[in-house]
Amino acid sequence: MIDFQSLSTFELYPAVDDREIDSAEEKMAIKFPIVFRQLLKLTNGFETEEGVVIFGTDIIIERNETYEVAEYAEGYLAVGSNGGGKFYLMSTNEDATELLQVDAGVMNPEFATIVSGNFIEWINNGAKNIDLIEDDEENNVNLCDLILIHPLSGGATDLKKIQEVFNIKKGLFDxxxxxKQLPFVLMKDIPVDVAKNNLKVLGELSRVLKLSNVD
Known part of the structure; x- marks a missing residue:
């Protein structure tokens, strides 16, 4: 259950009822996750100080049409954005609770980062923007390095996927x-929890990688 008190620091909007939510679903020809419907009946979307935006019924149709979510992320719904060019996706399964984050230019769940396995828990914990995790000393966040330890069978294709999932700023050429010289540090100072989630997204490809300072 969404703790309404946890929403008190967000910019909220007038709640909507089942009829308005049903209308949005009908226009989009999909079903919203039950947990997303629960939120809309408390506040028709919200915005946090960190730039996180969860879409209400007034804009969710336009956002999904504009970014062609149904075409590029079939079976998913864009429910919000992080204010930094990334979208939050949820499965259109009514029982879905997992929240993913994907770059607007990619819009492919295969390259997504897991924000939370529980949408309601994420909201109750402050709807944190995982891209704005602050300095390790300030937040006691354990950091690690991403290291390539085995050759890539898929060459540049595999490397590009790793680059996109981890949002590595280094150019693909570099x-x-x-x-070519292993082990090679692909990225430094990644929050351990974020890195572990990204490895899950990579699946079998994660076998060529190692995280430093992680048991």
Missing amino acids: LLKGS
Whole structure:
């Protein structure tokens, strides 16, 4: 259950009823996750000080049409954005609770980062923007490095997928050059929880990688 008190620090909007939510679902020809419907009946979307925006019924149709979510992320719904060019996706399964984050230019769940396995829990914990995790000393966040330890069978294709999932700022050419001499540090100072989630997204490809300072 969403703790309404946890919403008190957000910018909220007038709640909507089942009829308005049903109308939005009908226009989009999908079903919203039950947990998302629960939120809309408390506040028709919200915005946090960190720039996180959860869409209400007034804009969710336009956002999904504009970014062609149904085409590029079939079976998913864009429910919000992080204010930094990334969208939050949820499965259109009514029982879905997992919240994913994907770059607006990619819009592919295969390259998504898991924000939370529980949408309601994420809201109750402050709807944190995982891209704005502050300095390790200030937040006691454990950091690690992402290290390539085995050759990539898929070459540049595999490396590009790793680059996109981890949002690595180094150019692909520099990464390719570095990957010729293993072990090679692809990225430094990643929050451990975020890195572990990204490895799950990579699936079998994660076998060529290692996280430093992680048991």
